[in-house]
Amino acid sequence: MSDSIVSLIDVEKSFGKNKVVKKMNVEIKEGEFLTLLGPSGCGKTTTLRMIAGFEEATSGAIKVQGESVEDKEPFERDVNTVFQNYALFPHMSVFDNIAYGLKIRKRPKDEITKRVNEMLDLVQLKGYENRKPDALSGGQKQRVAIARALINNPKVLLLDEPLGALDLKLRKQMQVELKRLQKKLGITFVYVTHDQEEALTMSDRIAVMNEGVIEQLATPREIYDRPFTKFVAGFIGESNIFDGKVKALHDGILDVETSSGTMKVKGSGFDVGESIHVSIRPEYVKVNSDPVEGFDLKGNVKDYIYMGTVVKTSVDLKDNIEIKYSRFEKDEDFKEGDSVNIYWNPERAVAIKAKK
């Protein structure tokens, strides 16, 4: 494929007996912002380190610009890394840190000065060039790390939780800046985070990882609206997930039997009797005093959390399962303890194949 800049083909990585990355296949497109998202220990850093060249894949191939990088050292790859803990050289000034990549390549002095100044402009750190890293704030260190990684004009920038150590406000600000930077430079970002909100706001595509496997690789919208797996549905945003069996199917709508009662969900490719997960976001859950056709989900309103314009409530269903729902404050309302019937638009619910 001509438009993919990095390809992972059947890549696997084991540390001893522990298989950390399993049969991974990804085509990263030129110029895109791709995020590896997943819980701690799922293999995000390991994947990134294999692309960078710090870790060798146990099997499979990694290609950058169509060329296999197996035998290439980290410095021979058109790829640079922004490390999670910044990894700035403590004995060098901001200027020398940023200039490092050019000095190593023995570029002429005036070119170095010119390029470093461009980088300082880019990350808005003019005037800090003589400081040592320890005299910088977390956000400033992060900018130096980014400038240092960009000075060699990499085709791909790898970022391992670059905002992990920053406080929430700075984090939000840096998210916007990073996204802007990526658009401006037009280079590919491969971004690692375990913060789903960060992934949703910044990425062109998200690869949701779990236990060394990519569960879904899609745009943020698709990931949110049409999760492929139970894990993705549960990991991204809030979701109510039911386990059940397909009872009947007609016109692309499935009747599903769960331990809490029956429900409807849009879905195709399922057989009667097949195990299934049904996922429904709290904002799509509806409540009625009378039963609704096709739904048999009865329960009592449990608690009532007022959150400004939105109210969050949960209903206790059969089998001790609780369903969360949220709605606008001015909507029709039930009080705590009221007996209610739950339903939803079957189009809004997601049918997920159960893993064999």
Next chain:
Amino acid sequence: MQKNTFKRKTLPSLAMAGPVSLWMILFVTLPMLYIIYISFMSRGVFGDVVYKFSLESYETLLDSTYFKVILKSIKAAFVTTVLCILIGYPFAYYIAKKPKEVASKLIMLIMIPFWTNSLMRLNSWLLLFQTSGPVNNFLLSTGFIDTPMSFVYTDGLVMVGMITNMLPFAVLPMYSSIEKLSRSLLEASADLGASGRTTFFNITLPLTFPGIFSSIILVFIPSLGIYTVTDMLGGGKVLYIGNIIKNQFGSIRNWPLGAALSVLLIVITGLLIYIYTRFAKIEDMEVL
């Protein structure tokens, strides 16, 4: 109120630091002052100290025989230090790159000689290197030499003894500073285009410099005053400051001269430690 703060703050710290300070004053400062005092006295006919001010001992130091020994000792300590660093650094580096469990075993191996009696250790050296010892036998049997070489009681063997004696002091501080070096710094350097060699000279070496400097201090100072190694492996034929001081206080009984030599050592040590602290401060500021 003042009394209160005294009780609350000064008293506890005094209680903790007090005994140690007292101990230091009694057993370090006072003897040192006494040594300095004696160095300015004169020697009696029967080897006693005559309490009359004199610069005689210091004049003797400038005497060519003593001066030569002093220079020779400084030179030997210097060479020992340089060789210990040159041998110790790669060794420390090697250990630091090993997994933790392996590294702690290797450190253990280095420490073992520390725990054996130094007389025993040095005697075994003599046995190894004597005219009919295993080393000579081996060299003879392989045909490298046809008459036994005399290793014992030479400057060469003393040097070997000093280095083996001091090597652990050199390795440990350097090991700990190399081990502390974050892997991601080295990876960042490689990522930006540096080869292993370039990374070593640009990142590893400068960042482990404090460790190297500690090693220098830890090796140089004891090497300068050492007399067990020189006594035993040099057999009294090879003289260094340490031996002379020992002899002046012992068999020769010229305490003022011994004291003056000791003062010289104290001054050199003090000077080095002063440089070290100054240097360490600059290093701190660099890192900051």
